[in-house]
Amino acid sequence: MKFSKVKQFFKSKKVVRVGACVLAAIIVAGGTGAYHVYGQKAAAVQDSTQKTTDESENDTDKEENILKQVLKSQTDGEETTVDKEETVYVVADPDGTPNEVIVSDWLKNHSGAATLEDVSDLKDIENVKGDETFTQGADGALTWQADGNDIYYQGTTDKELPIDMKMTYYLDGKEISPEDLAGKSGKVTIRMDYTNKEKTEDGVYVPFTAVTGMMLNKNFTNVEVTNGKVVSDGNNQVVVGFAFPGLSESLDLDSKDLEDIEIPDYVEVTADVEDFSLDMTMTFVMSDILQELDVDQDIDLSGIEDAIDSLSDASNQLVDGSKELADGTGSLVDGVKAYTNGVSTLKSGIGAYTDGVSQVKSGVDAYTDGVAQVAGGTKQLADKSGDLKDGITQLVGGAMQIQTYFAGDDGIVNGAKKLSDGVNQLDVALNAGVTDEEAAQAETAAKQTVEQMFGQDTDVYKGVAQQAAAVYSNGVKNSTDLSDSVTAALKDTFKQINPTLTDEQAAAYAQAMSQQLINSIADNTSASVGQIAAESAKSGAEQGAIAGAKSGIASTKSAIAAQIEQGGLVSGAQTLSAGVQKLYNEGIEPLAVGMQSLNNSVPELMKGIQTLNNGAATLNDNSAALKSGVNTLNSKGSELNAGAATLDNNSGTLNDGTAKLNDGAKKLSDGMIQFDEEGIQKLSDAYHGDVEELLDRVDQVLDAGASYHTFSGLKDDMSGSVKFVIRTEAIETK
Secondary structure: OOHHHHHHHHOOHHHHHHHHHHHHHHHHHHOOHHHHHHHHHHHHHHHHHHHHHHOOOOOHHHHHHHHHHHHHHHHOOOOOOOOEEEEEEEEEOOOOOEEEEEEEEEEOOOOOOOEEEEEOOOEEEEEOOOOOOEEEOHHHEEEEEOOOOOEEEEEEOOOOOOEEEEEEEEEOOEEEOHHHHOOOOEEEEEEEEEEEOOEOOOOOEOOOEEEEEEEEOOOEEEEEEEOEEEEEOOOOEEEEEEEOOOHHHHHOOHHHOOOOOOOOOEEEEEEEEOOOOEOOEEEEEEOOHHHHOOOOOOOOOHHHHHHHHHHHHHHHHHHHHHHHHHHHHHHHHHHHHHHHHHHHHHHHHHHHHHHHHHHHHHHHHHHHHHHHHHHHHHHHHHHOHHHHHHHHHHHHHHHHHHHHHHOOOOOHHHHHHHHHHHHHHHHHHHHOOOOHHHHHHHHHHHHHHHHHHHOOOOHHHHHHHHHHHHHHHHHHHOOHHHHHHHHHHHHHHHHHHOOOOOHHHHHHHHHHHHHHHHHHHHHHHHHHHHHHHHHHHHHHHHHHHHHHHHHHHHHHHHHHHHHHHHOOHHHHHHHHHHHHHHHHHHHHHHHHHHHHHHHHHHHHHHHHHHHHHHHHHHHHHHHHHHHHHHHHHHHHHHHHHHHHHHHHHHHHHHHHHHHHHHHHHHHHHHHHHHHHHHHHHHHHHHHHHHHHHHHHHHHHHHHHHHHOOOOOOOOOOOOEEEEEEEEEOOEOOO
């Protein structure tokens, strides 16, 4: 699109008015010094707009002057020292799709030089404010014949924009195209989504700020704006929205538990609308807003860092100390509890002791009386020990005799085992089937029997041979197929021998000779066929007889084995053997060993009885001294009991005091841990983790904004600035 077409577009009173209102609304809606740069621009445009409204729409010269003021208001900021200021104008469809891109550049001739060097990738470059010319070199190099003047030039480009704006329209909650929305009524939502496509090598986006303005007519009511504000001038409402696409991702807020910090990347307008129409919208995109907020000023955090580190160290020491105090008081409580429990136990024990002493006194009295009786009994035992020794000797002899009946090769145990093994062997042999020897005997007997019945001289053998020969002879002689085959062969033979024969003659000869030939063959071979049949019958009888004999032997053995097993002979013999062995192992043999040990112990038993008798006499002699000592213990028990009661009464006070001390120490420790974990350490972690890293990301973002100077090109030794102005077409009822 040529520059003349841009001028024609901006000559419209409506366009100039909307642009001026948007710029003015930025100041009202922003409420921050971030937009002070555009205050002077908005004021200049508003003045021009008001004058233009009062004049004729056809006054082309004045409207062109207004256009120049608007363009200048977008490139003139506060006094700057940059060498090149660039404004990118984008004309887009109502859905934000770019149609044409026009770039306006202002080269500042600070030194009044005769020529100005520049770099640009624009096409269709033309001087829009003077008649200075340029020459173009390689790689987009431009040399302007400036003659000491600033250069204002413009060109076109089809390169991709660093930021996209998508406008989506909804009617009563359903998406609708802008064309279909025109003239409709209902709840309308307009959403503007901004996509940042300009990333640095550090992985952060250039911090573009998108400011979108639109003028809503009186048909819009109940207007609400997400990420923006509404300013009313009486007849119209001006909506201004703000977005920072890519900034949240650049600051990596999601990974730093800062999701609650919302940085807008869209603007949404909702309103009740009658007969929908919308004038064009204008969006300003800048990369240097954050610099103008002075957020890049260095912050000296070294003192805070040292203080946080010292606070963290001191908190850790307090946590350790309070824990040691709590552990120590806990040990003290445990010790006091053990002490008081011991005192209580001591009191109970002393009470039980004094009661026990009294009981012991009674017991000792009974004991001394019993000792006298025991002494008399042990004397009688010693007197009868000789008879006890003789009885034990006789008992041991009987047990040893019983063992001889069960032990040895001919004993009961070995005999029961031999019986069980024999029954098992018989059962295995019966279940093993027909042996080779039995099979051979059965085969010999079967062959002898068959030979007696089917010998060559027997009538049975001859009868089978004769009958088979007769069947064979009749079958051959009466076979039509055989007769036809032989006749055909003879016919061919006759024809070969005598080619002069006709088919009828050859056939007649063959017919006459074929039956004679077949009858001769049948008569001559029938005897041999009969003998072969008789031999086959004899062989079959032999095989059947052998198989029957073997099967009979196997069935007989299996029946006997079943009778043995079902009768319980096998299991009974096994049970008997096991039972006899168990009786010997667990009864007879241990009894014999025990009896032998008893017999060997008789001398010691006799000696022990004598010792017992002597000891009982000694106990009886000392009973008087024991009785006297117990009486003394019983008399002192009341004094011991009173002292234990005093200790027990005072232990409760000590226990309560240590418990309170321990509770206080635990609360102090828990409080210090909570204070350290939820306060000091989180503060330290936040500073050393998220805060420092976030500040680093902020620096990278600011650097990215400060480094983005141009869209179309800039010489290495030049400074520059760039802004984008996106205008969408109006939506009007057809």
